[in-house]
Amino acid sequence: MQPWVELAEHHAVELVLCISSALKRGMLDRAEAVRHEKPGPTIHPAFNIGGLGQLVDASAHSDRLITFGG
């Protein structure tokens, strides 16, 4: 995880987790922890949780999209 955090800090890269995949695995940012009445976030603060609309928006505005799926 630390290399991701360094990447984000050094190159102003946004780190976003898909909300449905994250919640299914118990991964919560501060806002989701409050919304689900959990004691606190379970993910590093460098990461944010976002929806699929954010992925669609980001890919529509990008010339490259790289996937490492499955």
Place this chain on the structure above:
Amino acid sequence: MTDLQRKRLLVVVRHSPYGSSLARASLDVALASAAFEQPVHLLFMGDGVLQLLAEQDSHAMGVKNIGRLLGSLPLYDIERVYVDAEAARRYAIDLGNSPVAASPLDAAQMRQLMVSTDHLLGF
């Protein structure tokens, strides 16, 4: 999200319907892209062709029936659905009875599809 550019997205599905949550995730991405009026193409390759089996019953697993979800794709304007012809043959998939109509492609046609779209997401 105003004046969103249109990028042609190809979603490549290579995993079986119920072995993991990938099938569901690939459909969620395809549906979200279609909702934002992005042209979506779907390609089932390798083990992914098993998602096109006609009779699927996921009731005992407590998860949604992937076949039924695939059947709803045309309602969301996702009509460009393709299948790896060789894999469909290997798994004896009856494409005439698949939950969504999928056009069989050979290797050269799949390659052509991949180079003709702007973005590719693999599941």
